[in-house]
Amino acid sequence: MPAVIRLDQVGVTKHERVVLVGLNVAFEGGGAYSLLGPSGAGKTSLLRLLNRLDDPTCGTLWFGDTPYLELSPLILRRRVAMVFQVPVVFPGSVRDNLLMPIRLEHAHAGTPDITRALNLAGLDAGFAERDAAQLSIGERQRVCIARALVTAPQVLLLDEPTAALDPTAARRLLESISALNRQVGLTVIMVSHQPEQARTVGGQVLLLVAGELVEHGPAEEFFQQPRTDQGRSYLERTLSGRQE
């Protein structure tokens, strides 16, 4: 599989503090990736670069064969969609929310399949007419995912999508995310605070520590046999329940 997104020596420095350093990563089309690491490791900063909400201080991001800087950010963000930690729904019905990305475009590209987007996000078609403000947090997060899918992106970025959810809702959401990857072939890149979530989603694990990529490999291998000391100590600390 060719890389859908590639990072070439990408680094971020904010106020003289190093946030990300020397990242070389290729995200393959159709892959599932979990970005793990302690708080402040740069996971969210990396995800924001991929959606071009921020630009790196050095290095180049590539979308296919095109550097990020040569693409319109408006088009890029429809191809590489992002869902945030805290779900934001806009006033109106779920349908209004799902139509928003289409309405934002100056040239409307036909009518999107609302029902399909809802189903992919694990919601039934009846949700379309519900008032978005009345939904539970878990349902809102699914609406956010459905809304991100409306533009038929190639990549879905998720920033700790289960952070605001109870364990049951979190597990169900992860299963939906996994299904999006396995059944629809969507490339999924998810930031997670809990390594066991990477097991549910499968695919590859990227471990960031202090802005550096210290591990990158299949999730199962990472959990059985981390290659680095940092990987081992991260797993020991987080799996023994001492969350940072």
Added chain:
Amino acid sequence: MNAQQLINPSWWQLGLTVGLVAIAIGVSAARGLGLERDLAIATVRTFVQLIAIGYVLSFVFSTAHPALIVGILVLMLAVSAWTVAARQRRPTHALRLVVLASLTSGCGLTLLLATEVILRVDPWYNPYYLIPLMGMVIGNSLNSATLAVERLDSDLRSGRERVEAMLALGATSTQASAAATRGAMKAAMIPIINSMMVVGVVSLPGMMTGQILGGSSPVMAIKYQILIMYMIAFSTAVTAFMLTTLRARAYFTTAHQLRHDMLANGDAAR
């Protein structure tokens, strides 16, 4: 009543009104408000500032040189822009320039239309019209501008998740900040709408009162008051539109990214 019958208060009579402020200071002291010092300073400032402007205006009206008049109008705009910026948490040069540009377009256009197209004052720089009308328009636009900047800044800062959620869906920075700019424009427009609703019923505006005291007929006075209210409504709308548009832009990069330096510290040090 005509102008000849207008009482010209002597300095001695004005001195008596200081007694009124002295009573106010006494009330403050009796109630422990701690406002005595501020009231005293304000009393002196009112006196000194108004005496000064009285003599300046006498000079300007007697000289009536167009360059001088225009210079005074520009000075009024600049002082207003600095005042609006100073009200914000971190006034910066960029903010001052944005406010100046907005006030200049809003108030300048209003004054131009009112004096040159509608009233057709002669000569075009006639200070008897330009300076008081500009004063009224700027005074109101300045308050609106302050409200607009405050509202826009607080909405963009507190609504960061919402703005970035829209950007992530492919919104332009204009689309992503539209809700905040609309809110800010509304905040700026509401005071003048309220004034227009109650003018003449609850409030008698200062300019109208002044004209009547100055010997004008009430009908003449209300004509000018109507003109002024409409001028202020127009100027407020133009100023708020320009200001919210320009100010919102400062929050984004050309790649439609929210600028974190603006969110964290107010304006970035540039």
